[in-house]
Amino acid sequence: MTDSASTRASATAVAARTTGTVRVVGAGLLGASVGHALRAAGVDVVLDDTSPAQLRLAIDYGAGRAARDDDRPTLVVVAVPPDVTADVVARELAAHPGAVVTDVASVKLEPYLALRGRGVDLTRYIGSHPLAGRERGGAIAARSDLFVGRPWVVCRDEETSREDLALVEGLALDLGATPVEMTPEEHDRSVAVVSHVPQIVASVLAARLREAPDAALGLAGQGVRDTTRIAASAPELWVQILGANAGPVVDVLDALADDLRDVTEALRAPDAAGSRRAVADTIRRGNEGVERLPGKHGQNRRFEQVVVMVDDRPGQLGRLFGELGELEVNVEDLRLEHSPGAQFGLAEISVVPSAVGRAVEGLTERGWRIASTSNDG
Amino acid sequence: MTDSASTRASATAVAARTTGTVRVVGAGLLGASVGHALRAAGVDVVLDDTSPAQLRLAIDYGAGRAARDDDRPTLVVVAVPPDVTADVVARELAAHPGAVVTDVASVKLEPYLALRGRGVDLTRYIGSHPLAGRERGGAIAARSDLFVGRPWVVCRDEETSREDLALVEGLALDLGATPVEMTPEEHDRSVAVVSHVPQIVASVLAARLREAPDAALGLAGQGVRDTTRIAASAPELWVQILGANAGPVVDVLDALADDLRDVTEALRAPDAAGSRRAVADTIRRGNEGVERLPGKHGQNRRFEQVVVMVDDRPGQLGRLFGELGELEVNVEDLRLEHSPGAQFGLAEISVVPSAVGRAVEGLTERGWRIASTSNDG
Numbered sequence: 001m002t003d004s005a006s007t008r009a010s011a012t013a014v015a016a017r018t019t020g021t022v023r024v025v026g027a028g029l030l031g032a033s034v035g036h037a038l039r040a041a042g043v044d045v046v047l048d049d050t051s052p053a054q055l056r057l058a059i060d061y062g063a064g065r066a067a068r069d070d071d072r073p074t075l076v077v078v079a080v081p082p083d084v085t086a087d088v089v090a091r092e093l094a095a096h097p098g099a100v101v102t103d104v105a106s107v108k109l110e111p112y113l114a115l116r117g118r119g120v121d122l123t124r125y126i127g128s129h130p131l132a133g134r135e136r137g138g139a140i141a142a143r144s145d146l147f148v149g150r151p152w153v154v155c156r157d158e159e160t161s162r163e164d165l166a167l168v169e170g171l172a173l174d175l176g177a178t179p180v181e182m183t184p185e186e187h188d189r190s191v192a193v194v195s196h197v198p199q200i201v202a203s204v205l206a207a208r209l210r211e212a213p214d215a216a217l218g219l220a221g222q223g224v225r226d227t228t229r230i231a232a233s234a235p236e237l238w239v240q241i242l243g244a245n246a247g248p249v250v251d252v253l254d255a256l257a258d259d260l261r262d263v264t265e266a267l268r269a270p271d272a273a274g275s276r277r278a279v280a281d282t283i284r285r286g287n288e289g290v291e292r293l294p295g296k297h298g299q300n301r302r303f304e305q306v307v308v309m310v311d312d313r314p315g316q317l318g319r320l321f322g323e324l325g326e327l328e329v330n331v332e333d334l335r336l337e338h339s340p341g342a343q344f345g346l347a348e349i350s351v352v353p354s355a356v357g358r359a360v361e362g363l364t365e366r367g368w369r370i371a372s373t374s375n376d377g
Numbered sequence: 378m379t380d381s382a383s384t385r386a387s388a389t390a391v392a393a394r395t396t397g398t399v400r401v402v403g404a405g406l407l408g409a410s411v412g413h414a415l416r417a418a419g420v421d422v423v424l425d426d427t428s429p430a431q432l433r434l435a436i437d438y439g440a441g442r443a444a445r446d447d448d449r450p451t452l453v454v455v456a457v458p459p460d461v462t463a464d465v466v467a468r469e470l471a472a473h474p475g476a477v478v479t480d481v482a483s484v485k486l487e488p489y490l491a492l493r494g495r496g497v498d499l500t501r502y503i504g505s506h507p508l509a510g511r512e513r514g515g516a517i518a519a520r521s522d523l524f525v526g527r528p529w530v531v532c533r534d535e536e537t538s539r540e541d542l543a544l545v546e547g548l549a550l551d552l553g554a555t556p557v558e559m560t561p562e563e564h565d566r567s568v569a570v571v572s573h574v575p576q577i578v579a580s581v582l583a584a585r586l587r588e589a590p591d592a593a594l595g596l597a598g599q600g601v602r603d604t605t606r607i608a609a610s611a612p613e614l615w616v617q618i619l620g621a622n623a624g625p626v627v628d629v630l631d632a633l634a635d636d637l638r639d640v641t642e643a644l645r646a647p648d649a650a651g652s653r654r655a656v657a658d659t660i661r662r663g664n665e666g667v668e669r670l671p672g673k674h675g676q677n678r679r680f681e682q683v684v685v686m687v688d689d690r691p692g693q694l695g696r697l698f699g700e701l702g703e704l705e706v707n708v709e710d711l712r713l714e715h716s717p718g719a720q721f722g723l724a725e726i727s728v729v730p731s732a733v734g735r736a737v738e739g740l741t742e743r744g745w746r747i748a749s750t751s752n753d754g
Contacts, residue, residue, distance in 0.1 A: 131596050145686055145746055151596050180595065190593035193585050198604040201582050203663030204636040208570050208629055210666045216567035218557065219508050219528050220670055226603045227575040228670070231663035239657045246647040252585055253641045257634065259581040264630045270623040280616045286580025286608035289587045293597055293605070309522055315702030317711070318695060325692030334694070334724075336711035347711075369522055 016041035017170030020074030023048065023067070023096070025088055027058035029133050030104045031079030032142030035063030037175045040144045046071050058139040072096075075167055077128075078103040082240040086114035089125055100164045102128040102171070106191060107244040108155050108184035126168045127155035127184060129191070130177055148176030155184045192248035197256065199230055199238060200249070206231030222335075259285070295332075304356045307348045309369040310336075320347060320368065327362040329355045393418035394547030397451030400425065400444070400473070402465055404435035406510050407481045408456030409519030412440030414552045417521045423448050435516040449473075452544055454505075455480040459617040463491035466502055477541045479505045479548070483568060484621040485532050485561035503545045504532035504561060506568070507554055525553030532561045569625035574633065576607055576615060577626070583608030599712075636662070680709050680727035683736050686746040687713075687724045697724060697745065704739040706732045 022038055024031045027049040035045045035058065045064030049055035059066060076092045076099045078085060085105045092101050101124055105111055108127045115122055132150040152172035156165055169179040182190065206228040209217065242249055259282065266278035310316050317336075324331060333350035351359055360370055399415055401408045404426040412422045412435065422441030426432040436443060453469045453476045455462060462482045469478050478501055482488055485504045492499055509527040529549035533542055546556040559567065583605040586594065619626055636659065643655035687693045694713075701708060710727035728736055737747055 131598055143684075143747065148686070150598075153596070180592070182592065186590075186592065190590070190596050193589045193593055194597045194601045197585065198582060198601045200637075200640055200659065201578060202600075202604050203660050204633050204640070205575060205578050206664075206666035207636055207659070207662040208574065208633060208666060209669045210662060211632075212570045212669070213563075213567070215557070215559065215563065216570055217669055217671060219530070219567050220571045221508055221527075223579075223607045224571045224575045225670060226606050227579050228663070228667045229603050230600045231660075231667040233660060233664075235657045235660035235664070238660050239653050242644060242656050243647045243653060246644040250641055250644050253637065253644070255588075256581050256585060257637055257641065259584055260577075260630065260634055260637070263577055263581070264627055264634065267619060267623040267627050267630070270620045276616050276620060279619050280612045282577065282584070283580050283608075283610060283612035283615050285584040285587060286582075286605070287610075287612070289583035289585065290605045290608040292586045292589070292594055293602060294594060309525075315699070317708055318698030318700070318702045321695030321698050322692070323695070325695045331694055331713070334711060334713035336708070370520065 016043050016174045018043050018075065018167070018174050020044070021046060021071055022171070023071060023073035023076045023092075023099070024064060024079060025049070025076065025092060026079035026081075027055050027063060027139050028079065029138055029141050030130065030146070031077065032058040032061065032063040032139040033133065033144065033146035034077055034079060034104075034171075034175065036061075036142055036144035037147065038171075039064060041174050043174070046073065054139055058142070061139060061142065063139065063142060073099045075099060075171060076101040077171070081237065082107055082111070082244050086111045086118075090115060090118060090120045093120060093122075093124060100124050100126060100167050102126050102154075102168050104128055104130055105244075106195075106241045108153070108182075108187045110244040112155070112184050122157075123159050123161075124164060126160055126164060127187075128168060128172070129153040129155075129187060130172070130175070131191075131195075132177070145176065147172070150177050151180045152177035153180050153182050153187050155187060156181055157183070188245050189248045189251075192245055192252050196242060196245055196249045197252045199233060200242070200253065201256070202228050202231040203233075304353050305348050305350055306356060306359050306363075306370060307346050308363060310345045310347045317347065320363075323363065323366050323368075324349070324359065327358055329359045329362070393420050393551045395420050395452065395544070395551050397421070398423060398448055399548070400448060400450035400453045400469075400476070401441060401456060402426070402453065402469060403456035404428075404432050404440060404516050405456065406515055406518050407507065407523075408454065409435040409438065409440040409516040410510065410521065410523035411454055411456065411481075411548075411552065413438075413519055413521035414524065415548075416441060418551050420551070423450065431516055435519070438516060438519065440516065440519060450476045452476060452548060453478040454548070458614065459484055459488070459621050463488045463495075467492060467495060467497050470497060470499075470501060477501050477503060477544050479503050479531075479545050481505055481507055482621075483572075483618045485530070485559075485564045487621040489532070489561050499534075500536050500538075501541065503537055503541060504564075505545060505549070506530040506532075506564060507549070507552070508568075508572075509554070522553065524549070527554050528557045529554035530557050530559050530564050532564060533558055534560070565622050566625045566628075569622055569629050573619060573622055573626045574629045576610060577619070577630065578633070579605050579608040580610075681730050681733050682725050682727055683733060683740075683747060684723050684725045685740060687722045694724065697740075700740065700743050700745075701726070701736065704735055706736045706739070 021044045023046040024035050025048045027047045035047055038045050046067045047058050047064035048067050073096055076096055078088045080088050082105045085103050089101055089103055106129060108129060112127055130147050130152045132147045154168055172179040263279055263282040266275040269275055329351055331349045335348040336345050398421045400423040401412050402425045404424045412424055415422050423444050424435050424441035425444050450473055453473055455465045457465050459482045462480050466478055466480055485506060489504055507524050507529045509524045531545055549556040639655055640659040643652040646652055706728055708726050712725045713722050
């Protein structure tokens with residue numbers, strides 16, 4: 001922790017924006033990570049959790065201290081599952097009349113409407129959603145750096161005071177995240193398309209592998225692995241998330257089902273006039289969509305890939321990156337592909353186009369085998 | 378090439394199985410790569426292509442020599458787009474009565490039926506499909522190692538002689554690939570589920586990003602990137618592939634559409650009895666499907682991830698892997714995640730569970746910041 005604190009201090013050269021005590025309710029992956037990060041910044045963190053075991057673990061790991069009756073938190077972070085977020089927010093608003101209360105739920109409108117429906121005064125409530133972490137984890141997986149560089153959505157409304165908003169955005173900044181202001185509706189529509197529907201799609205695609213013969217699975221390459229990777233997510237959490245964002249998710253699913261139906265009908269009559277055009281349009285629209293995803297540093301830059309064969313021995317990847325460093329080639333992105341049945345991997349490194357020649361020549365001179373180069377996208 | 382040849386010789390300690398001249402028709406990514414690989418093994422390779430420029434490029438790059446009237450190939454590899462594969466196979470069977478003819482098309486039944494329909498004697502034809510390469514490339518992207526470790530499907534039927542089958546499987550082995558025998562029907566159903574439908578799904582999912590506001594795209598994480606990565610594929614080639622495998626693809630799409638409809642209807646009425654159960658089942662079936670994908674070395678092993686923060690400077694990844702090598706931690710898989718707006722990356726390395734402790738302690742001692750650890754899947 002000390003190392004993180006001193007590193008953070010030297011990196012930012014300012015004290016934590018968050019002052020006073022922060023009370024974190026829910027000591028799982030997100031809550032405990034918030035605790036770790038704030039403690040690294042010198043902030044007093046109180047932890048609470050309905051599970052005494054989870055609470056004990058988080059405290060022992062250094063994410064914060066146990067609650068005391070004389071605690072007067074300035075900020076309460078409710079880090080509980082979406083189903084119970086509204087309940088706990090209401091309780092905390094009542095228990096700590098001097099505190100701003102925020103949360104971390106993956107959906108923002110439902111908790112807000114649930115609270116409004118109960119007549120809770122929401123002046124001191126500001127919804128948050130840090131887009132960080134993995135859906136599995138618990139306190140044992142918590143780390144102080146979980147939020148660094150990630151977007152942190154903050155939902156303001158006309159009741160939100162400037163000071164309270166600054167408090168929550170200061171929390172995000174102290175955690176190394178980038179605050180992004182949105183309305184709850186905007187947020188929910190956004191995560192529907194960039195997170196919730198991809199989850200559903202990966203799951204229904206992966207479900208097709210259940211019926212597939214072993215021999216078919218033996219032909220699997222990186223394409224099916226990438227498209228189904230997130231199908232490993234935990235059902236319990238996703239049932240809550242999807243149920244709470246059902247409207248926006250269904251809107252996207254309906255549009256997707258239309259496109260799927262169009263290409264399916266075209267393939268049901270592949271020789272019919274217009275079929276090939278319909279299939280080509282499907283692929284082309286996908287090209288356009290994926291090009292809109294921002295690249296590193298938020299830019300939409302094109303990179304080229306250089307694929308290098310790497311023996312399956314410890315140290316080989318180290319040598320590769322050491323030599324790339326000597327060649328002054330910055331690795332923008334990396335994917336390591338393992339070959340079923342072979343004792344080696346293919347390291348696909350993404351570099352700016354101007355570095356490709358230098359990388360290929362330099363690596364080849366040093367005895368590396370370049371498997372292929374290709375344009376990004 | 379010399380280095381590859383000597384390495385291959387030392388690696389296998391046997392001469393190439395392929396003897397005589399191999400004629401490769403189509404000098405694009407696959408054909409030129411076959412040429413490079415065979416030449417590295419000391420085999421005489423003849424190249425041909427309808428494009429004089431592509432042919433010249435492939436020859437200049439060393440993938441083979443120009444055709445001569447006195448060529449008597451023992452094997453012909455037809456490496457042309459799926460639409461023209463049957464035509465070229467028929468032509469080559471007639472032009473080289475002493476040769477076995479194979480191809481590389483991504484679909485196997487349609488070319489076979491087209492040839493049968495024309496009354497072509499298929500005794501000397503054996504369909505192949507090497508599952509390798511990238512859909513974009515051309516001769517300039519060709520490499521001798523393209524097929525190493527990859528499955529190479531070989532379609533035999535009752536007419537296939539043992540000697541001819543050995544010739545084609547010998548070709549696959551000389552290229553470093555693993556021959557897998559299947560019927561054309563089995564092959565097409567297999568690639569429908571592990572390749573063709575994932576392509577379509579990625580495309581229709583990515584198409585949703587066209588309508589998404591920039592702010593929504595700013596929240597994109599690794600999940601949507603992974604599920605849409607292959608949506609960057611080239612339309613022209615995929616129109617041919619999907620059109621030629623329409624039947625099996627539609628079967629899988631219909632089953633997928635049913636699942637998608639079930640979860641969509643459940644979400645349309647999220648509070649109805651059974652809705653949560655239906656959504657949970659969707660995620661759970663996806664869990665089961667993705668667990669069936671084989672891991673490295675063809676085993677279905679579980680790995681654990683250690684996520685390490687890596688500064689965005691050349692040489693940092695090199696240092697990391699060098700130190701992992703010193704710790705004798707083998708990197709089973711690697712994913713580098715870039716953080717939008719931040720000057721660093723998160724290197725998610727997969728290791729065997731028994732190496733996690735050693736990796737985390739060792740790296741932490743050496744000053745690395747571990748972002749999180751989590752179980753695979």
